[in-house]
Amino acid sequence: MAVTITDVARAAGVSTSTVSYALSGKRSISPDTRRRIDEAITSLGFIVNAGARALATSQTMVIGLLTQFHADEFAPAMLEYILPVSDTARELGYDILLVTELDSVAALRRVTSSGMVDGVVLLDVVHEDPRLATLRDAAQPGALVGLPKHTEGLDVFDLDxxxxxxxxxxxxxxxxxxxxxxxxxxxxxxxxxxxxxxxxxxxxxxxxxxxxxxxxxxxxxxxxxxxxxxxxxxxxxxxxxxxxxxxxxxxxxxxxxxxxxxxxxxxxxxxxxxxxxxxxxxxxxxxxxxxxSSPDELGRSAVRQLVRRITSPDLAGPAVTRFVAPEITDRGSTR
Amino acid sequence: MAVTITDVARAAGVSTSTVSYALSGKRSISPDTRRRIDEAITSLGFIVNAGARALATSQTMVIGLLTQFHADEFAPAMLEYILPVSDTARELGYDILLVTELDSVAALRRVTSSGMVDGVVLLDVVHEDPRLATLRDAAQPGALVGLPKHTEGLDVFDLDxxxxxxxxxxxxxxxxxxxxxxxxxxxxxxxxxxxxxxxxxxxxxxxxxxxxxxxxxxxxxxxxxxxxxxxxxxxxxxxxxxxxxxxxxxxxxxxxxxxxxxxxxxxxxxxxxxxxxxxxxxxxxxxxxxxxSSPDELGRSAVRQLVRRITSPDLAGPAVTRFVAPEITDRGSTR
DNA sequence: CTGAAAGCGCTTACAG
DNA sequence: CTGAAAGCGCTTACAG
Missing domain, CATH: 3.40.50.2300 (Response regulator)
Incomplete structure (x- = not known):
């Protein structure tokens, strides 16, 4: 059905490992081989199978975005957080799995334990957020937007x-x-x-x-x-x-x-x-x-920090709690 | 790191295939074996690895949600479509990959060709939508919210x-x-x-x-x-x-x-x-x-039809273009 | 600079 | 009712 790396290898007259290395750039390839591989890739329209790559590398290149919609909530502001998270993730090479389930503890458990995501961003974090215990148990790192009571070991971003x-x-x-x-x-x-x-x-x-x-x-x-x-x-x-x-x-x-x-x-x-x-x-x-209220800056910071934790857990340092400094925009509604 | 089916099999004293069949229910398992497997699963906290399952079954259980945000657009209404799509998908066992990239043609190509999704929902479809050619080439089915010029072969949902x-x-x-x-x-x-x-x-x-x-x-x-x-x-x-x-x-x-x-x-x-x-x-x-304007009904219908196409392409019948009948809510603003 | 092979964690014919 | 084995499509030591 879909074009695989084996098809590309055959068309280019090389082994699949050579195609893989050409793709990742992890070892040098002769100019001629590189050219044949590139031609095969474009002519066949090859795109790496995400699931297979994830299985081989243990990296999905997907970030879970955990939201909590409450029936009694004023929804219009929500998108202001979702969009910058999604855009920043993409800029860094990640896709977004949007999780809107009501039972967000089970949802978080599901997406982390199944290995669907490399990390998660939690929106609407509350004081004693039940998701935090699950997050701490998870193999993947997480970043919070919103300040919980206990921040130990978690990267937290919020307005001051x-x-x-x-x-x-x-x-x-x-x-x-x-x-x-x-x-x-x-x-x-x-x-x-x-x-x-x-x-x-x-x-x-x-x-x-x-x-x-x-x-x-x-x-x-x-x-x-x-x-x-x-x-x-x-x-x-x-x-x-x-x-x-x-x-x-x-x-x-x-x-x-x-x-x-x-x-x-x-x-x-x-x-x-x-x-x-x-x-x-x-x-x-x-x-x-x-x-x-800076939803844009909060979302972007959370994703950037999360990706740092995913890609270089050792260099990312200890957990941070970062408060965005408030700025007043004077629109003349006071005297 | 994470618990695998092999760990479960070992703990239960059976083969991995038996665990797999116990999971899927695709063949009968003796009560005793079933009990040991269930115990192993719960005590180990096993959750199937999504990537591995996707690779083996060619089913990701993920639906791509392709949106188009324009800088000059009025954003608050967008979430009204996203939420019902996400909720309906989850009810049917699917997760949502939210794709907000500006270059939505490339994005659609990427998520379909890489096999990240089993199908896609396209929001904000325009008259001559450049994404439709890509969608028609894709191996996965798609459902549109919004009426394009040419609907042949596509499932389309829109308000009349x-x-x-x-x-x-x-x-x-x-x-x-x-x-x-x-x-x-x-x-x-x-x-x-x-x-x-x-x-x-x-x-x-x-x-x-x-x-x-x-x-x-x-x-x-x-x-x-x-x-x-x-x-x-x-x-x-x-x-x-x-x-x-x-x-x-x-x-x-x-x-x-x-x-x-x-x-x-x-x-x-x-x-x-x-x-x-x-x-x-x-x-x-x-x-x-x-x-x-019924964003809820449109989103739900699109997902339901999409899932029908994914799970039983033969039974789903020919492509449909379905218009939601408009209904007036009288709030007394006329005389 | 390149290839053959093992392995990621599942599912599913094939065999018994 | 159950198991051994092949295969999904990749990546990456291991070898040359």
């Missing part, structure tokens, strides 16, 4: 949410705001162990306390019409608040229409700052000053 | 965009509207050969002509601030139009805030109908009566 919160509070404080509402991710994110929720909130509250400013924390919602209702309820309850910090994708996406409907304009009536990826902001036409 | 347009025009016509603006996907979608653009628009125009109503076609934009500007320009240019048909994700997502900013309320000042997936509408809090 604490610092992000402090930056935003400082930004507002410097502009004279003394009463601020902070909208966190939905309660179920906290319950699930999404540490970014409290890392951001606690840092914001702590900073506020230090400055002696009033800060009102709320959980956001993830679906309409609850989102709109909850925003209105917060604003009604805190009429004297002059600024809003939104750490919640679904809420920030809905905010423009809710505020316009209320007749509230930004920044004249209310200052707003947030945290989201620029592409996300573009998709939702968001005009807010915000910390860049 | 013509009927969708007619449904929406009828809906407005029945409510007395006689001058309507229709917003198509951006010009670059047409140029790229996104047939859904003109299939919808042409059907809408034809229907309008038949009813003798005025219809003004426009291309939408895909990014801010052009989106907002273009909507305002259309409404300024057609002050007497009473309804808007929006066949454009980026435009419909931005519409609520643009209309509110203009002081236009729906449906009192302007009736609006559109076409989008319900999850998309939920994410963007869209309140419009719309045809459901």
């Amino acid at each position: 949410f604490g610092e992000s919160a402090r930056l935003l509070v400082d930004h507002l404080y410097a502009r004279g705001h003394r009463e601020i509402i902070v909208v966190s991710p939905p309660l179920h994110v906290f319950e699930r162990g999404g540490a970014y929720g409290w890392r951001f909130r606690d840092a914001a509250l702590e900073r506020a306390a230090r400055y002696g400013l009033q800060m009102h924390p709320y959980y956001g919602e993830s679906r309409q019409p609850e989102i709109g209702r909850s925003i209105n309820a917060m604003l009604d309850a805190r009429p004297t608040a002059t600024a809003l910090i939104v750490h919640n994708d679904a809420t920030i996406a809905a905010l423009p229409s809710v505020l316009t409907a209320r007749g509230v304009s930004t920044p004249d009536d209310l200052s707003v700052v947030s945290l989201y990826a620029k592409d996300f902001g573009r998709a939702f036409s968001l005009p807010y000053t915000a910390v860049e | 965009f013509g009927e969708s347009a007619r449904l929406l025009v009828d809906h407005l016509y029945a409510r007395g509207h006689r001058e309507i603006i229709v917003v198509s996907p951006p010009l670059h979608v047409f140029e790229r050969g996104g047939a859904y653009g003109w299939r919808f628009r042409d059907a809408a125009l034809e229907r309008a002509a038949r009813y003798g109503l005025q219809m003004h076609p426009y291309y939408g934009e895909s990014r801010q601030p052009e989106i907002g500007r273009s909507i305002n320009a259309m409404l300024d240019a057609r002050p007497t139009a009473t309804a808007l048909i929006v066949h454009n994700d980026a435009t419909i997502a931005a519409l609520p805030s643009v209309l509110t900013a203009r002081g236009v309320s729906t449906p009192d000042d302007l009736s609006v109908v559109s076409l989008y997936a319900k999850d998309f509408g939920r994410a963007f809090s869209l309140p419009y009566t719309a045809v459901e």
Whole structure:
């Protein structure tokens, strides 16, 4: 059926091992032989069988991408992580096995134990992530996007949410705001162990306390019409608040229409700052000053580190936990 | 390193072939032998090596998912297709190789010729899709989401965009509207050969002509601030139009805030109908009566048909082109 | 500079 | 009901 290395060898009048070495460049080949092999390869349209190569080399050149989609989650932001992971992997010669199974522990076990992948990237890592035990048992290395409670022996990449919160509070404080509402991710994110929720909130509250400013924390919602209702309820309850910090994708996406409907304009009536990826902001036409959440950089770093572990486990050094430094993009939504 | 079938055979005191048959159930095994094998498997934690099995059976149990991300595209809707494809594949025992390469012809060639996949699902198929020639040459079957010019020999799944347009025009016509603006996907979608653009628009125009109503076609934009500007320009240019048909994700997502900013309320000042997936509408809090674009049903159907072709090529019958019948969800945005 | 052969971990006719 | 052996398509010591 498909063209094999044996077909190429026959056409070029050499042995299969010579073809293999020509392919890998692991030993020198005479110019003439090389030319005949190259011709045979192109004329036959030969492409190495991935499974056979994997079996012989114990390398699949595939990276597993483990995602966790929750029914109650705001999906649009997910792709921002998947795409850079996939693109970076390909640049480094790897394909992506996308694993979206609900039972992600079993899924992780399955793809690692069956030898389908050379390594895995875990997205949406939570505080006590049940996948980590499986990952530690696996023969392949893994890289995490999201900070778990225990990071020993794992390469971890995440935004510095604490610092992000402090930056935003400082930004507002410097502009004279003394009463601020902070909208966190939905309660179920906290319950699930999404540490970014409290890392951001606690840092914001702590900073506020230090400055002696009033800060009102709320959980956001993830679906309409609850989102709109909850925003209105917060604003009604805190009429004297002059600024809003939104750490919640679904809420920030809905905010423009809710505020316009209320007749509230930004920044004249209310200052707003947030945290989201620029592409996300573009998709939702968001005009807010915000910390860049950097899914692109996180995804790319995770893959690069993972590939380093795969290809040169000895040189890759000890496990790293790397926090992306937050950067504010000022879009003029504060005064 | 990893546990192999040989380890299991040794532990159970049988041959590897017996273990293999116990695994596949392709021949009867004595109860006692079966028990010893099962015990060995669980105690050793054996999971079949996927590459070795693939080499022996010529079946990888992996489906390639070929996507095309364009820099000028509105990304949030993409995941709505990816997820159902992935979930359905897994239900049927397949994993997903996610291929996001820009050069998707080369990518398709690579994953099929290397035998990495048993079949492929092509997303975002355009009118003269360059991937189709490669697909027809491939040893593996493929299923398309999106209607190309030539469908011979291919399984194709798409929404019936013509009927969708007619449904929406009828809906407005029945409510007395006689001058309507229709917003198509951006010009670059047409140029790229996104047939859904003109299939919808042409059907809408034809229907309008038949009813003798005025219809003004426009291309939408895909990014801010052009989106907002273009909507305002259309409404300024057609002050007497009473309804808007929006066949454009980026435009419909931005519409609520643009209309509110203009002081236009729906449906009192302007009736609006559109076409989008319900999850998309939920994410963007869209309140419009719309045809459901059914990414879920399309993705699931494509995978099911593909798996049928993979597992029983003889029983699967001739190639099919299947159009999902459009259904309107009335959200009260017309009068 | 090149080839014959073993081996990667499975499956499956062939034999009994 | 079970086993020994060939073969899937590669890679890589081993030999020359």
